[in-house]
Amino acid sequence: MQWPDFAQRLGTVLARLAGDSQLDATLILSQSAQPLAYVQFVVNPGGIYAEVSSAKRYLPKDLRLSDESVDTLTRAGWSRPGAADRKGNWVSEIHPATAEACGQLAERCVTALRDVWGVPEPASLVYQAFHTDGEDLSAEDLGLPRDRSQ
Numbered sequence: 001m002q003w004p005d006f007a008q009r010l011g012t013v014l015a016r017l018a019g020d021s022q023l024d025a026t027l028i029l030s031q032s033a034q035p036l037a038y039v040q041f042v043v044n045p046g047g048i049y050a051e052v053s054s055a056k057r058y059l060p061k062d063l064r065l066s067d068e069s070v071d072t073l074t075r076a077g078w079s080r081p082g083a084a085d086r087k088g089n090w091v092s093e094i095h096p097a098t099a100e101a102c103g104q105l106a107e108r109c110v111t112a113l114r115d116v117w118g119v120p121e122p123a124s125l126v127y128q129a130f131h132t133d134g135e136d137l138s139a140e141d142l143g144l145p146r147d148r149s150q
Helices: 003-020 067-076 099-116
Strands: 025-031 034-044 047-052 090-094 125-131
Touching: 003 025, 003 034, 003 047, 003 099, 025 099, 034 099, 047 099, 067 099, 090 099
Parallel strands: none
Antiparallel strands: 025 034, 025 125, 034 047, 047 090
């Protein structure tokens, strides 16, 4: 699977989760080889809150975001971490979570994973998906394996 196909799949899954969700749901996409390279979504009826890891406190200096990576995230539409954000992650929110907005968010996520974190292909990713009550949630439409390490 190539990145454009994955972006389309991700947008479709996000729209489905936002439309179907009676409870808040969480979806996390991470690189299996480098789990600190991730995007995560909190989906609730009508909206989606997304974060892309900056991992600024957790990675060696040579793996932290460069000025070029910061520019790439900004151009893609991600918002810089706020002073109150202790994790320091970049964020993007959509309200309402229309199919079009979910597609645009999926494109922002691909940019972060591919162009900032250097994930070579979607096949390098794994996912976790669950409701806030802890119940597993299916996102098999992504075409990715579920992360069973958690």
